[in-house]
Amino acid sequence: MxxxxxxxxxxxxxxxxxxLPYGVFSTADDADRRRLGVRYGDHVLDLGAAARALGSAHADLLTAPSLNPLLAAGRPVWSEVRAELRRWLDPDADERTRSVLAPLLLPLSHVTLHLPFEVADYVDFYASEHHATNVGRLFRPNGDPLTPNWKHLPIGYHGRAGTVVVSGTPVVRPLGQRKAPDEEVPSFGPSRKLDIEAEVGFVVGTPTRLGEPVPQTAFRDHVFGVCLVNDWSARDVQAWEYVPLGPFLGKSFATSVSAWITPLDALDAARTTPPPRTHALLPYLDDADDGIEPGGFDVRITVSINGEVVSEPPFGAMYWTAAQQLAHMTVNGASLRTGDFYASGTVSGPEKHQRGCLLELTWGGREPLKLPEGERTFLEDGDEVTLTAWAPGPEGERIGLGEVVGRIVG
Incomplete structure (x- = not known):
């Protein structure tokens, strides 16, 4: 600055x-008090203090210790608060505004970041055709890589909201049952095949009533913002347990999310048309209508292990969109709650360097990654995984999504 x-x-x-993504922070001199903040450059604006000092009509919402009251306030308020922020942070703002904001812009290095919202429910999807096809080829080499339902609905499962953690939280290697193909009986112990899943997540603000489906056209009315996600996976635990009910202990131990939630409106310039549909979709999932805005987001993700780039998954290649996922998630009448959170599933592209997990990158462990410190098939204790991303913004600029970092501990 x-x-x-x-x-x-x-x-x-x-x-x-x-x-202008939103987060929650505390300072060393007031460690027990959590405050809403907005990231601006390499600083965080104390949002509540700014709102009080500048007379915002939404000061009560913005002095809360989490984003949930703002999330629940709905789209008109989200738009008003964003417009205020953009006005306050205009470099041509009047002298009084600049003098008020200057001491409230705190260096990021001087604050501690926390989970920015209280997670209500968590759903994880399986929306990348490239990822699903690769996994199908690995596990069903002599059959159709995609299951019969894959092109007809966005497959998902309910995860564990209580283990969604903020970026920087250490990831403890999970324990569980494992059974390799050459073993007669399962054994118990730490996962031997701990993996990453590079994903994009969506935070729900406006709730719904039980029995009230959300059409694709109402996506903007309910989804507040977007963040990066690393949905860690214990592949060996999952492989043994998931038939017939799906992921359980192999997925529920940790889901890392960014400390920053980027408002949906900040990604308007990144909107993109999803891949061509190869199968006719039922009306509630059909996104070919002119009244439905392009549902994809051109988000470019980078995955690094111990500082070495290993993958660059393109979110724009995802087959199922976030609007379709929300529509499917609620079409049976399931209600939304403020703080509901759903993730895309592993983001993978058509090229090898675009695969979003080690299962694909190493082809089930048969093609190890070569890193400066040695080969990797899956994660070892001490490994640190970092996800970063950006999307096109207005006038050629780039909109960053807050990073997600996690270090494996035994």
């Missing part, structure tokens, strides 16, 4: 006025 004008950030910064 400029010393002369604290509201100026470099033009190439991924966290400028067209982004």
């Amino acid at each position: 400029s010393a002369a004008n604290p509201l100026i950030v470099p033009e190439d910064d991924h966290f400028g006025r067209n982004n």
Whole structure:
């Protein structure tokens, strides 16, 4: 930031006025008090203090210790708060606004970031055709890689909301039952095939009543924002337990999310048309109507292990969109709650360097990754995984999604 004008950030910064993601932070001198913040460059704006000082009509919402009250307030309020923020942080703002905000812009290095919202329910999907096809080829080499239902509905499962953790939280290697193909009986112990899953998540704000489906056209009315997700997976535990009811202990031990929730409106320029549909869709999932905005998001993800880039999955290649996922999740009448959270499933592209998990990158462990510190088939204790991403913004700029970092501990 400029010393002369604290509201100026470099033009190439991924966290400028067209982004403004929300988070929750505390400071060392007041460690027990959690405050709402907005990331601006390499600083965080104390949102509640700014709202009080500048007379915002939404000051009560913005002084809460989590995002949930703002999430519940609904789209009109989200839009008003975002418009206020953009006005306050305009480098050409009046002298009074700049003087009020200057001491409230705290260096990121001076704050502790927390889980930004209280998670209600968590759903994980399986929306990448490239990922599903690769997994099908690995596990069903002599059959159709996609199950018969895959092109007709977005497959998903309910996860464990209580183990959604903020970026930076250590990931303890999970224990469980494992049974290799050459073993007669299962054994118990730490997972030998601990994996990552690079995903994008969506945070629900406005709730619904039981029995009230959400059509694709109402996506913007209910989804507040977007974040990166690493949905860790114990492949050996999962492989033994998942028939016939699906993922359980192999997935429920940790799901890491970014500390920053990017507002949906910040990604308008990243909207993109999803891949062509190869099968006719039922009306509630049909996104070919002119009244439905493009449902894809052109988000470019980078996956690094111990600082070494291993993959660059393209979210724009996802077959099922977030709007279709929300429509399917509620079509049976299931209600939405403020703080509901759903993730895309592993993001993978058509090329090998675009695969979003080690299961695919190493082809089930048969083609190890070569890293400076040695080969990897799956994660070892001490490995640190980092997800970063950006999306196209207005006028050629880039909108950053907050990183997700997790280190494996035994």
